[in-house]
Ligand SMILES: NC(=O)C1=CN([C@@H]2O[C@H](COP(=O)(O)OP(=O)(O)OC[C@H]3O[C@@H](n4cnc5c(N)ncnc54)[C@H](O)[C@@H]3O)[C@@H](O)[C@H]2O)C=CC1
């Protein structure tokens with residue numbers, strides 16, 4: 001069972017089943033203008049029949065797809081780990097939030113409805129919530145399967161078609177989703193995967209028959225996607241980067257705060273957009289907190305991500321590893337103390353010795369003006385900062401161009417909600433971090449983007465509202481009997 005999907009892909013997609021470090025796992029062709037045009041053409045045809053189905057009918061297909069994902073959980077998770085490098089343990093969690101997303105939007109598909117408004121003289125109006133048409137999803141490499149599901153499930157539930165482009169660093173797992181959708185009963189071409197990098201992404205954003213673009217990635221690329229979409233007056237959803245604050249007050253449950261700080265920094269080797277990398281700790285507990293954080297970080301098992309007990313695999317590629325290590329170097333140069341980690345890691349297993357591993361890093365003596373505190377590192381690097389008062393920490397936490405997420409650990413209920421209200425972010429976690437139930441909207445403030453994924457509200461980002469006026473009397477014309 002475990003490698004059935006992998007084997008199928010080996011046959012169909014020239015995927016090479018090998019676990020050797022630095023070996024090629026797949027050779028896929030980039031889609032050019034011709035392939036993008038073809039995908040859009042087929043998506044338009046599929047859209048015609050899919051958009052005419054009732055919400056209940058669409059719901060059944062999504063539920064079947066969710067069931068198949070659940071059934072193939074281990075195979076998909078294995079593939080995701082080979083695709084991305086994150087531990088199998090985490091890939092399984094990602095597969096769970098993926099099928100849950102399909103189930104959630106299957107549940108909402110039949111509830112898409114407008115309203116009826118009574119008007120003067122018996123006339124009335126009503127609104128219809130209609131799909132947009134062919135939507136494009138462009139994904140980042142850190143949560144490849146999950147991103148494909150988080151974008152496609154609401155889009156398809158609303159009656160749209162979707163063309164999805166995964167990151168060229170992680171091209172494989174979105175193909176599994178396409179296969180599952182087709183087997184579950186979606187018309188061919190309704191969910192189409194095109195492969196490639198910037199050029200393919202541009203063809204998609206610029207295509208006149210594309211109605212909407214939902215993008216997950218960096219701020220500079222998000223800016224380009226928005227510019228291209230603006231030329232075609234296309235709505236966009238932008239899920240961009242972050243430099244999120246995690247605020248730990250001295251009245252917190254310290255054990256939970258320490259666990260929360262690790263979850264906020266080290267999932268997927270720290271390559272998570274909403275990570276709470278600026279860890280503000282109130283002066284009274286900073287020594288106890290730091291000691292415990294270092295102890296727990298030292299215990300994180302780094303190595304072969306396909307092993308059951310591994311919790312940290314390699315980073316995505318060599319240039320990115322170098323970039324992350326560069327941030328640690330500049331932090332030291334700017335006066336921060338590397339309390340633990342932050343260096344290249346060579347696993348004992350000889351087959352992994354060229355892997356892109358590093359030890360998770362704890363930086364202390366950080367100042368707000370340091371590069372490691374201002375810029376998104378997108379790696380396992382936690383910066384610990386000390387604070388004294390609530391007002392002070394709120395000002396410092398909000399002094400960032402980003403606004404994706406934040407966390408607050410405290411036992412004071414009023415303070416927790418006061419702080420949550422003041423933070424300029426799209427998601428605020430109280431006494432936890434990086435939990436992402438699909439029922440809750442997720443997205444950014446400020447330069448972290450706009451639009452939301454997950455939650456009921458996302459239906460609005462994948463549909464448009466039509467108003468229908470119905471006259472029950474006669475037309476009163478100002479041009480009559482002049
Ligand atoms: N807010 C969120 O939900 C998330 C945000 N991110 C952010 O993404 C970044 C890391 O991901 P990367 O894949 O390196 O980002 P990236 O911006 O380099 O690439 C993202 C996607 O855009 C495509 N692309 C590149 N140039 C394009 C262009 N000119 N037109 C259209 N598409 C283009 C890429 O091929 C890829 O599929 C980080 O900054 C991170 O914070 C990552 C995951 C989640």
Ligand SMILES: C[N+](C)(C)CCCC(=O)O
Pocket residue numbers: 142143147267271272273274434435436
């Ligand atoms: C699942 N979660 C909350 C850890 C991360 C989701 C956003 C991302 O793709 O980085």
